[in-house]
Amino acid sequence: MRRLLPICLLxxxxxxxxxxxxxxxxxxxLTQLTMAAYYCLLIIGLSVLMGYAGQISLGHAGFFAIGGYLSAAxxxxxxxxxxxxxxxxxxxQLGLLVSTQDIYGSSLLVVAPWAAALAAVCAAALIAWLLGIPVLKLKGHYLAMATLGFGIIVYRVALASSYFGEAxxxxxxxxxQLPFGLAVSGDFxxxxxxxxxxxxxxxxxxxLLRNLIDSRVGRALRAIHAAPEAAEAMGVDTARFKLKVFxxxxxxxxVAGVFLTHYNGGIGPSEAGVMKSVRYVAIVAVGGMANLNGALxxxxxxxxxxxxxxFGTYDDAVFGLILIVIMLFAPKGVLSLNPLARVRATIGRRRLSREGG
Amino acid sequence: MALLELRGLHKRFGGLHAVNDVSFGVERGLIKAVIGPNGAGKTTLFNLITGTVPASGGQVLFAESDISRKKPHQIASLGLARTFQNIKLFSDMSVLENVMVGLHVRSRTGFIGSMLRMPAGRREERRLRVQALQLLDRLGLSDFADCEATSLAFGQQRAVELARAMALQPSLLLLDEPAAGLNIYETAEVGRLISSIREQGVTVLLVEHDMSLVMDISDEVVVLSFGKKIAEDVPQSIQQNDEVIRVYLGE
Incomplete structure (x- = not known):
């Protein structure tokens, strides 16, 4: 029952x-709350990668864009x-295409959204797999830089390719169209x-992610984060587990990219931008890394x-600032800040130093 | 054949010959100790056996199969567990969870099964919990099951690490300085613990500096000096060995 309480509250x-x-x-x-929910889907996925498995990614806007762009194209x-x-x-013949008419009445033959979504998500998974095999051997800053490089490639490809509409x-x-007559669209x-x-x-x-963390696999992931050598000595195939969680x-x-693109009716290169990836990392950090509820x-x-x-035109600047402030003052996230406990700790320390001096 | 067999093992770090042509076997059911002055290559030897560092030459055979080229997690899944000289518990995890990670190779629920909380996975999870609690009970740690592992006292952390290694149900247990940092009472306790582990049918290979502990509990002792094996015998004879005395006490 305790497991279900947060979900019921949500x-x-x-x-x-x-x-x-x-x-x-x-x-x-509701429009912004809908979009925020899709961004959150990406953020909780990143939270498990960063907070629980301890692997950073500065390329997640890239995966979002792969999903969104492919299903859009x-x-x-x-x-x-x-x-x-x-x-x-x-x-x-396989029923993967649909024919419609555009607003001028000429006929259109395009891939059905569900098939496009499936292809887009599979492509992202495949690219993550191929990228992850070499780069997840890296640690810390080196992994951050490699994933950043990946994010830049996706951004530049989106910007340069006419298939993806350039700028x-x-x-x-x-x-x-979803089952039960539902449809993801921006229709008012x-x-x-x-x-x-x-x-x-x-x-x-x-x-799904809460189940994952609270399981044999989740324990292994947290073990990899805490002491990789010991995890390996306990029989955890660290390379394989890191790759799978990536x-x-x-x-x-x-998936977030696919849904949000259909909801917005389009996608632009800014969604693939490096600042977006930085923003997602900042939000995970604010939420407290290994804290799914906080990230959400x-x-x-x-x-x-x-x-x-x-935040007006200072949007990206604000997220950069958030990242600096969080790293300096609350590396475990804002929810870890218990103002009363901090005051007490400070008083305690003062008293100790007075007695010592 | 011996459970563990080292054949002409070499490890060079640049110009340093850390392990130089070391061969010995560990028979089933024994407690064998590796001793030697600081820098003799004892921990490197452990790292070679567990696959943490690759050997420059030679072979490691475990239960008749060559494990020299295997990765640490593969070696662990064959039933070879270890503890670390500088305790490596999983921080931010409870004592119980630490021991449950030790049961990793004795369980199999994967990513999809975990995410969907399949009935088989939930049954397995309950089994792991029960097994881990039994292990903690045996080592007198049940009261700490829900404590954060790294918050415990040093001696208790060593015990948790031992419980975690035992959870793997190993046939061979490698202990890297199990008594380091412990007082004489705790050291005696560790000695009793190691003997009881052997009585459960687990073969033990340990590196240790505490000579009284080594002489008390081991059946056989290997002495390393500057990467070379200089003696291998029963404890009584090792204590009389001139070469060993010279290495330890100087000329």
């Missing part, structure tokens, strides 16, 4: 917030001129529905504030 809070926006006629907040690029090609015909990105991404009439889809996805993702967190980022809370609050424009 579900209660999600419903309560929606009801409050309904009553107070502030439904427009596949669901928007018209394949009608290739419809004689064997591959396209085979895809059509304009990709727009007019169609809605993502579906705002409440999408708020619940986003939070539903996030809560499922959270439950892939899982990349999949979380890619801070992810929602800070993403929401940023999306509402609270």
């Amino acid at each position: 579900i209660g809070a999600v419903v309560a917030v929606q009801l409050v926006t309904e009553v107070s006629d502030t439904r427009y907040y 596949l669901t928007t690029h018209n394949l009608i001129e290739y419809n004689q090609a064997g591959l396209v015909q085979a895809l059509q 304009d990105g990709i727009s007019e991404v169609p809605p993502f 009439s579906a705002r409440v529905e999408n708020y619940y889809i986003a939070w539903g996805v996030l809560i499922i993702g959270l439950i 892939v899982i967190s990349a999949v979380y980022a890619a 809370l801070m992810g929602v609050v800070l993403s929401f504030m940023s999306l509402r424009g609270v």
Whole structure:
């Protein structure tokens, strides 16, 4: 029962917030809360990688972008001129393509959103796997720099490739039809529905990660973080476990990218930017590294504030500042700061030094 | 054949010949000690056996199979557990969780099974908990099960490390200076503990500086000096060995 309590509280809070926006006629907040939920999905995945397994990634915006860009490109690029090609015909027979009409009435043949989403997430997982094999041998700063390099590559590819729309990105991404008649789209009439889809996805993702941490695998990951040599001596295949958790967190980022792209109806290169990766690391740090609830809370609050424009044009600067302040004053996250305990500790130390002197 | 067999083991670090052509065997059911002055290559020898550092030459055979090229986690899963000279417990984890990591190779739930909390995984989790608690009970640590492991007193941390290694259900246990930093009472306790481990059918190879402990509990002693084996015998004969006395006390 104790396991379920935080989840129940979270579900209660999600419903309560929606009801409050309904009553107070502030439904427009739901848009940013929906987007914040998707960013949070990436953030909790990163929290498990960084806080529990102890591996940093400054390339998670890259995985987010791989998910988002691939599903956007596949669901928007018209394949009608290739419809004689064997591959396209085979895809059509498998039911992976859908034909529609664009707003001007010409016919469109594109990959179905679910198939595109699946391909995008699998691509992100595969790339994470291939990247992880060499770079996860690195530690600390070296791993941070290698993943940063990866993030820069994804950003520059998105910016340079006409397939991904260069500086304009990709727009007019169609809605993502889900079972039970639900659809991920930015349509105003579906705002409440999408708020619940986003939070539903996030809560499922959270439950899966909580289960993971509280298991044999989670213990092994924490052991790798605390004392890699001892973990290895206990029979933990550290390289394999690090690689798997890296892939899982990349999949979380890619799923977030897929959903948010369909919700926004498009994606641009700024989503792949290095500052985005830094921001995610900053949020995980604020939440307290090995603290999923903290990462979730801070992810929602800070993403929401940023999306509402609270930080104005200083958005990235604020996240840089947050990172510095957190590292200096609360390396275990703001939730670890118990003001009363700090005051008591300071008084105690003063008294000790007085008695000593 | 011996449970563990070292054949002409070499390790060079640059110009330093840390382990120089060392060969000996550890028979099943024995307690064997490796002694030698500081820098004799004892810990390096341990690291070669457990695969932590690769050997420059020679062979390590464990239960008749060559483990010289294997990774530490593979060697551990064959039933070779170890403790560390400078205790390496998992910080931010409870004593119970530390011991449960020791059961890693005796369990199998993977990433997907863990994330979905499959019934088989939950059953296994309950089994691991029970087994870990039994082990703690045997070592008199049950009261500390939920304490953070690194918050315990030094002697207790050593005991937790031993419990963690025993959780692996090893056939060979390597102890790197199990009595380092302990007072004489704690040292005597560790000696009793090691003897009781041997009575459970576990073969023990240890590195130790405390001569009284070594002479008390070991069946055989190997002496290293500057990376070379200079003697191998029963404790009584080692104490009479001229070469050993010269190495320890000077000319």
